[in-house]
Amino acid sequence: MKSWVKLNLFYLGKSKKHQIFRAKKWNKGLEKILNKPVFTENYEQIGYIKEVFGPIDSPFISIQAAREIKFRVEEKLYVKLRK
Numbered sequence: 001m002k003s004w005v006k007l008n009l010f011y012l013g014k015s016k017k018h019q020i021f022r023a024k025k026w027n028k029g030l031e032k033i034l035n036k037p038v039f040t041e042n043y044e045q046i047g048y049i050k051e052v053f054g055p056i057d058s059p060f061i062s063i064q065a066a067r068e069i070k071f072r073v074e075e076k077l078y079v080k081l082r083k
Contacts, residue, residue, distance in 0.1 A: 002080045005030070007038070009061060011073040018050055018062040019071060026058055029081075036079045038063055046071060049079070 009021035
């Protein structure tokens with residue numbers, strides 16, 4: 001069974017191809033988000049989690065946004081994870 005998980009992220013900026021965030025809250029169960037699609041509150045897929053890196057307690061998260069999507073930093077982001 002899959003469930004929606006809200007990503008509690010703080011936007012830092014953009015690299016060449018990715019949007020970079022910092023996790024405000026992190027737990028070990030969120031390590032499964034790598035390569036998962038990212039959705040908005042309206043269930044629109046905006047991209048994929050490409051990389052999780054940095055400190056263990058508050059890592060950086062790189063999201064590769066889809067080319068046709070206009071990315072808004074204030075949106076709440078979600079992933080679907082299996083329980």
